[in-house]
Amino acid sequence: MTATLDALANAFVSMATPTMMFHVVWATLLGIFVGALPGLTATMGVALMTTLTYSLDRDAAVLVLICMYVGAIYGGSRSAILLNIPGTPASAATSLDGFPLAKQGKAGFAMGIATLGSALGTLVGIVLLVLIAPPLAQVALKFGSFEFFWLALFGIVISGQLTKAGHPAKGYLAGFIGLSVAMIGADGIHSHVRFNFGVTDMNGGIGLIPAMVGAFGFAEVLFTMSRPDATLVQPKPEKIDFGALWGRIWAYRRTVVQSGVIGTFIGIIPGVGEDIGAWASYAAAKQHSKERDQFGEGSCEGLTAAETGNSAVVPGSLIPSLTLGVPGSAAAAVLIAALYIHGIRPGPMIMIDQPTFIYSIAVMLTFATIAIGVFGLLLTPVFVQVLRVPRNYLMPIVFTMCVIGPFALTQRVFDIWVMFVFGIIGYVLRRLDYPMAPLVLGIILGDLLDKSLRRGLTLSNGSLEPFFTRPISAGFAVVIVVTVLFSFPAVRRWWAGLTRRGGNASGRA
Amino acid sequence: MIDKRILDSAVAAILMAIGLAMLWGGATMDRLEIRRIHPASIPGLVPMFLGAAIFILAFVIFRVSRRQARADTDDAENRVLSGEVRSFAVVVLLAAIYALVLVGTLHFWLASSLFVFTFIMVAEWPRLGTQTARLKSAAAAAAVAVIVTGAISYMFEQGFLVRLP
Numbered sequence: 001m002t003a004t005l006d007a008l009a010n011a012f013v014s015m016a017t018p019t020m021m022f023h024v025v026w027a028t029l030l031g032i033f034v035g036a037l038p039g040l041t042a043t044m045g046v047a048l049m050t051t052l053t054y055s056l057d058r059d060a061a062v063l064v065l066i067c068m069y070v071g072a073i074y075g076g077s078r079s080a081i082l083l084n085i086p087g088t089p090a091s092a093a094t095s096l097d098g099f100p101l102a103k104q105g106k107a108g109f110a111m112g113i114a115t116l117g118s119a120l121g122t123l124v125g126i127v128l129l130v131l132i133a134p135p136l137a138q139v140a141l142k143f144g145s146f147e148f149f150w151l152a153l154f155g156i157v158i159s160g161q162l163t164k165a166g167h168p169a170k171g172y173l174a175g176f177i178g179l180s181v182a183m184i185g186a187d188g189i190h191s192h193v194r195f196n197f198g199v200t201d202m203n204g205g206i207g208l209i210p211a212m213v214g215a216f217g218f219a220e221v222l223f224t225m226s227r228p229d230a231t232l233v234q235p236k237p238e239k240i241d242f243g244a245l246w247g248r249i250w251a252y253r254r255t256v257v258q259s260g261v262i263g264t265f266i267g268i269i270p271g272v273g274e275d276i277g278a279w280a281s282y283a284a285a286k287q288h289s290k291e292r293d294q295f296g297e298g299s300c301e302g303l304t305a306a307e308t309g310n311s312a313v314v315p316g317s318l319i320p321s322l323t324l325g326v327p328g329s330a331a332a333a334v335l336i337a338a339l340y341i342h343g344i345r346p347g348p349m350i351m352i353d354q355p356t357f358i359y360s361i362a363v364m365l366t367f368a369t370i371a372i373g374v375f376g377l378l379l380t381p382v383f384v385q386v387l388r389v390p391r392n393y394l395m396p397i398v399f400t401m402c403v404i405g406p407f408a409l410t411q412r413v414f415d416i417w418v419m420f421v422f423g424i425i426g427y428v429l430r431r432l433d434y435p436m437a438p439l440v441l442g443i444i445l446g447d448l449l450d451k452s453l454r455r456g457l458t459l460s461n462g463s464l465e466p467f468f469t470r471p472i473s474a475g476f477a478v479v480i481v482v483t484v485l486f487s488f489p490a491v492r493r494w495w496a497g498l499t500r501r502g503g504n505a506s507g508r509a
Numbered sequence: 510m511i512d513k514r515i516l517d518s519a520v521a522a523i524l525m526a527i528g529l530a531m532l533w534g535g536a537t538m539d540r541l542e543i544r545r546i547h548p549a550s551i552p553g554l555v556p557m558f559l560g561a562a563i564f565i566l567a568f569v570i571f572r573v574s575r576r577q578a579r580a581d582t583d584d585a586e587n588r589v590l591s592g593e594v595r596s597f598a599v600v601v602l603l604a605a606i607y608a609l610v611l612v613g614t615l616h617f618w619l620a621s622s623l624f625v626f627t628f629i630m631v632a633e634w635p636r637l638g639t640q641t642a643r644l645k646s647a648a649a650a651a652a653v654a655v656i657v658t659g660a661i662s663y664m665f666e667q668g669f670l671v672r673l674p
Contacts (some may be wrong), residue, residue: 055669167573173524173566176559180531183556190541192552195534218604225632226596393650396628397657400621403608404661408671413613416674420608424601431589432517450555457549 004130007359015363020063027064028371031071033386035078038085039224039395042072042274043331043440044216050209050338051405058342063364065338069331070122070314070368073274074376077114077307078383081107090274090313093282093306100298108380112245113300114307115376117256120249121308122369124260125267125315126362132268133358137323140348145456146466150476152449155326157480159271159438161487166433168487174434178442179449181206188451201414208337208443210406210418215436216330217402218423221395223430242377252304255285259308266309267316271441273329274310274317281309315365322346322358325448330440337444341409511589517574524567531560603628617673621658626650 027049034045049068053061076091081098094114101110143151156179160171184195185205196202249256259281266277285305286295295302317328318335325347327333339346350357402423406415430436460466467473485491538553540546603624611620629650637643665671 052669167570169566169569169573173563173570176562176566177524180527180556180559180563183531183559187552189550190544190546190552192539192541194538194552194556195531221604222597222600225600226593392629392632393653395632396625397653397661399604399607399628400625400658400661403612403621404617404665404671404673407674408665408669411672413674416608416612420604423604427597428520432513432520454550454554457554458547462547462549 004134004359007356008130008362011356011359011363015059015063015360015367020060020367023060023064024067024367024371027067028071028368029375031068031368032075032078032372032375032383034068035072035075035087035091036383036386037389037394038079038083038087039220039391040072040398041088041216041220042069042076042090043212043329043334044220044398045069045072046331046334046338047209047212047216048401048405050334050341051213051408053338054341054409058344059360061338061342062335062344062361063367065335066361066364067368067371069335070311070365071372072331073311073314074115074118074307074372075383076310077118078111079387081110081114082384082387088274090278090310091306092275093278093310094303096282096296096306097299097302100296101300101303104298106298109245110300110303111380111383112242112377113248113303115373116245116249117259117304117307118311118376119369119373120256121260121263121311122314122365122372124257124308125264125312126365126369128261128264129315129319129365130359130362133319133323134351136319137348137351137358140324143324143348143472144470145452145459146470146473147476148448149452149456149467150473150480151324151326152445152452154476154480155270155441155445156438156449157483158269159441160435161483162269162272162276163435163437164433165435170432170434171438172484174429174436175438175442177429178439178444179446181211181439181443182446183450188447189454199414201412206418206443207406207410207415208440209334209409210415211422211443212330212334212337212440213402213406214419214422215426215439217405218399218419219426219430221399221402222423222427224391224395248300249304252301255289255301255305256308258284258288259305260312263309263312264316264319267313267328268319270320270326270328271330271333271437273331273437274313277313277316278306278310281305281312315362318361318365322350322361323348327441327444330437333440333444510591511594512578513589514574514578516589518571518578521567521571521574525564525571528560528562528564528567531556531563533560535560599631600628603631613674618658618662621661622654625654625658629653 031045034040035042045068046065049065053064056064072088073090076086076088077094077098079085079087080091080095081102084095084099086092086095098110098114101107156175157172160175161168164171182205184202186193186203193203262281262284263277266272266280282302282305285301286292289295289301291299291301313329317332320326320328321332321336323346325336327336336346344354344357402419403416406419407413409415426436429439456467468477486495535553535556538551538556540548540551540553607620607624611623614620615623630647633646633650637646662673666673
């Protein structure tokens with residue numbers, strides 16, 4: 001424990017420089033703006049910011065990206081409360097109670113509750129990050145090719161299952177499309193070039209950043225321009241009583257801790273993300289609340305649960321990202337790509353190669369949390385003005401950034417084409433209810449799955465036995481099979497019938 | 510107006526074709542015998558499995574969407590309105606001209622200014638009733654286009670030392 005506190009103190013001392021504080025201020029503010037504006041998401045913000053930070057040194061670049069991520073997830077609450085349009089998908093649950101509060105003339109109070117809920121949620125997540133990540137990295141050292149194969153498949157399956165909006169097969173299919181994209185280019189074992197169709201630019205594969213900027217940036221521009229414009233609720237000048245705000249949050253302390261823990265653990269599940277964290281926390285709070293009849297009508301507790309839950313996912317999603325190299329959310333997937341650009345290899349070796357890095361991340365998250373707390377409570381009028389920026393002026397500028405950002409990383413016009421193609425594919429798939437998180441996860445995990453399966457089979461001389469007999473592998477295999485089976489309604493009905501009959505039989509006995 | 514379920518089955522059919530092509534591509538991929546690699550580590554192994562999985566899942570979606578389309582229930586959720594299709598087509602056209610043609614042909618700042626100005630004017634046009642409103646909007650669009658894209662170009666070129674396309 002003392003070693004952990006020492007490591008945190010050292011990370012704090014090395015980070016608390018005026019330059020780093022300057023980065024915290026501008027990056028968090030920009031993140032809040034990005035999150036607040038409908039049409040700009042946290043993933044898009046982190047992806048575009050990756051292209052802007054590659055010339056910074058490692059710690060400054062990662063700090064800027066973390067502040068952008070935390071700020072954008074929090075910023076989404078502004079438009080959810082004032083426009084009834086979540087600025088990011090993570091804030092969908094926030095609008096359920098935030099917008100009714102704004103209509104009751106309590107927009108300022110609602111934004112205060114959202115700010116404190118977000119800050120406290122991130123803090124709960126940071127504590128769990130520091131407690132869970134180092135031992136998880138130790139466990140991950142026991143992983144071999146067999147376990148990594150199952151881990152990659154587990155990420156795709158669980159993400160496909162939990163993020164689906166339509167038919168369950170669409171979630172899995174999105175994941176497999178992502179894995180297929182990762183098959184393009186030289187393979188990781190023999191360097192044999194696959195599926196390049198004679199285009200030499202594809203020999204190195206499809207870059208994650210251009211693909212993400214397309215799927216989350218250009219696709220979002222297309223979405224925003226094809227939707228009707230929203231009407232802003234004009235917040236009345238309202239003097240916020242900070243004592244009353246704290247009192248209200250203190251009264252919901254159980255909800256804050258519960259939502260923080262739920263959000264963090266949702267974040268640990270590969271590729272699931274902030275929106276699921278918010279909905280799960282909201283549902284759990286509603287179940288236990290004394291004011292559950294007010295949920296959806298302007299409940300401060302519902303708003304607290306949603307905001308605490310989505311913000312706690314941010315540190316949670318960094319736990320598997322740092323220790324296993326498997327992203328906990330779409331934005332964390334971009335963050336992994338950014339870490340590679342800056343010479344950090346996330347994965348089980350992180351506590352050996354960079355033993356202090358996890359603590360540096362915890363300190364960066366803490367700085368970002370303090371910044372959202374301060375800006376969120378003091379700059380409410382400024383954020384209201386930001387929401388007035390007309391989308392017809394904003395969207396072409398966003399697309400210009402989508403073009404220059406991927407180009408800046410590699411200086412290849414080919415990456416602009418990749419962005420464009422992925423934007424259209426992303427728009428069509430999302431319009432047809434295919435989730436994007438498994439697709440992104442597939443692109444990032446494809447190489448790991450491919451290499452682990454073929455290495456494992458080579459080690460076992462072509463036998464599949466170790467994939468099912470090694471304890472961790474067997475555990476993953478069982479979870480995957482159960483998850484896939486239970487996504488079929490017929491299996492769920494059969495299981496429900498079986499448990500009902502079992503219950504009746506024991507009741508009679 | 511397009512029926513979303515028909516669009517869904519068309520996309521599923523395309524994905525089925527991609528799955529089959531991938532299965533075929535994986536099966537016929539060079540097995541690198543000349544390099545005496547282990548037969549279990551051939552490069553086409555995972556693409557074969559992925560191709561098969563994509564085909565099966567796309568087939569399931571194809572069947573479900575066809576069945577739903579035949580059910581003949583017309584609700585708002587299943588409609589893609591012509592307004593949305595028009596907006597999508599206009600934005601894609603403008604974006605394609607800019608990203609695939611102008612960038613690399615003209616200086617980045619000029620190409621971006623033209624794109625931003627045209628995009629704003631096309632998007633604002635239906636709301637602009639009078640000549641004065643159009644002139645005002647054109648002036649605002651031109652100012653935003655020149656200043657913002659100039660700032661972006663300067664930031665990348667001078668700040669990040671990127672050779673612009």
